[in-house]
Amino acid sequence: MDVQEAYLRDIVWPANYNEIPKEIFNRQDLYQAEIARIFRGPEWHPVAHESEVPNPGDFKTCNLADVPLLVIRGDDGKVRVFFNACSHRSTQIEVKPSGNRKEFECPYHRWLFNSEGELVGCPNQREFIPGFEKKDYPLAQPRQESVGGLLFVTLSPDTESLDDFLQEAKGSLMEVMAGDGRLKLIGYHRVRYLTNWKAYSDNDGYHPPLLHQAFTMLNWQGGEGRQYATTGRGHYCIETKLTLPQPTNLIRDTSVIHFRDEGRPKSSSVLALFPMLVASNYLNVISIRFATPVAIDEVEVTYAYFAHEDDDEDMVLHRIRQSSNAIGPSGLISMEDASVFHRVQIGNRAPGNAIFQKGVADPSRLGFEFRQNDESANLPHWEYYRAAMGFRRTAA
Template sequence: MKAVDWPSELNKVPKEVFCREDVFEREMERIYKGPQWHPVAHQCEVPNPGDYKTMHIGPVPVLVVRGDDRAVRVFVNSCPHRGTQLKTCSRGTSRAIECPYHRWAFNTRGELLGAPGLQDFPAGFRKEDNGLKSLRTALLHGVVFTTLSAEVADLETYLGGTPEYIARALGGDGRLKLMGYQKVTFATNWKEYSDNEGYHAPLLHGAFRLLQWQGGKGVQFIAGDAHKVTAAELGHAPDNGFLNDPSLIQLFDRSRAPQSIIVALFPVSLILKHLDVMTIRYAIPRSPDSTEVHYAYFSHVDDSPELERHRLRQASNLLGPSGLISLEDGAVFNRLHVGAAGGGTANFQKGVGDLTELRTTLAQNDEAGNLVRWEHYRKLMGFDRG
């Protein structure tokens, strides 16, 4: 692979890493298939035995299944016979998993039930050796994490100080109900998507100003190797006449603090809460130029029907891909990617300090926290600083 020309300055990132196919291929091997835990579902997305959900970890298709014993397992979504993708729907329910090609059938625990023509298979063929490939999984506040790596540390070690914030973002205890999804494909590199930070928030987003929604008094810190947590109090949203119906931006759930919490897990996933919106954003890098994001929205099991309706309305209207708060991000992700082809470096400035060390505790609206993530990325990818 051609070398990457990584500058010696701590605040510079070479734009070629957003565009090069060979860099993308190495990322899939070293990062996505490497020593990382990835959230692939909340267990409420597969509430009943036989429920399943499809997802990808980088290029690898996975199948999250609630077994008839109620355990949630994650399998590679590929038939152990010749490799056909087993399920193609986003979500569904089936009592058995049948491959369409030669009708091998598996139970919800991934065990091979039967295969047509078994009498003509070699004598040593054993059904026990031909079940679905099961991946290492771990649960935290109902979030199902999985990994393709045998080497990665246990989930608790990997997540560093994030679990407390994950709990706060997911209703305090992670006892959730799925409300629905929005899905979007951004014309951008996955790192341009995950490089989002607090500096731009009051500047890019007209809605922050129009709604006078949020100050800059929060904190931002790096947890574990490269996860980024941002937590801020939210001021009470005033009725300044911008919205015909200001209830859209009110906090209904008074049992929980009025906070904005964003847990950006390395490499690309987000778990977040703003006002009454609880979301996990799963992202799938499809190519150097394309990133698919699935927004899953949740309510809490103890919600009244009224609160559940409010959460649903607030979710897509504020923070979905076309929401008041988030609409502009997609446009900027695309413009970042077009601009990256111009070469040179992306230069981080706000909150970087004197550039002799990387800062892990920052102000809410700094962009320097991303540099810790970039340093982690650079080392995983084996790029030397020049």
């Protein structure tokens, strides 16, 4: 058995669906295998919403694990995802997080690309290989598909279509994106968490309201709703009626938790896609969290926030003020999440299994419909991960 597979020999995956071996958060060989199987393998990964690059020449750079990407809106209006690497000797093309350029020039040998990724100039061409033609050397692209303007990429030719990957979660994703995906970027929070990527994705989408003291102190009860997971990847979604807190003297500026009518059903949605995306529509905050592993015990999360194209300036300002202070890495009702990501990772260095409890009626069976506060909705996601990485469940 080679080094890549040592984790399969060493780690014992329990028989019960609600038990997760903690060693998977700390094995370097497993982490490398995850990068290959999940982040470079047959999965779809969201990298940008088209509204982040609204004008021709607008770009943003990002990483899919260790792979550098460059997202550009072309002069033809189409948004494309490229590898952020020159098609000559693979020098990184763009270094800024975002901006606007007419053309993208590699500084090393001055190869020049237009906003559609085509090579339009390269000095000393007469000395290149016989038959060299610029049209054969555009910036390389990963496969890409989109839903509601949200661009996904995959580095594998074997990944099924995005629709088949998302299953029922596609409708939930559209709901998060205001129903039609006609969004307008209003800003970002970017932060690193000292946790394994699986601990982040296991705890950002679902976690108990008990974590958030603001809910308790504001006497703010959650509304009725449902939670489901897809059968394919274990994407899960919590959809509830939006409830609002009682009038309070605890805080002076209640606009941070005020809901303005958007002309749509008053609901809230939190969606977690395998492997790492969390997107939510809560109060008037539309948030898509682009997350990627940086190291075995570190993730980088870019919280992108959006308004709707039809919002008037008052509504945009309300969303900016609410998104900044309510739900984010320093938000009134979410700062605690960040602390838990760190603490779960530290606790996972202890031996044994993490054991899910709430909503687990029968540990020997996997369900796909849950009550809204059940932590068991994470289990189909874990089951997909287990099978994808090749772990065998211990016989009951």
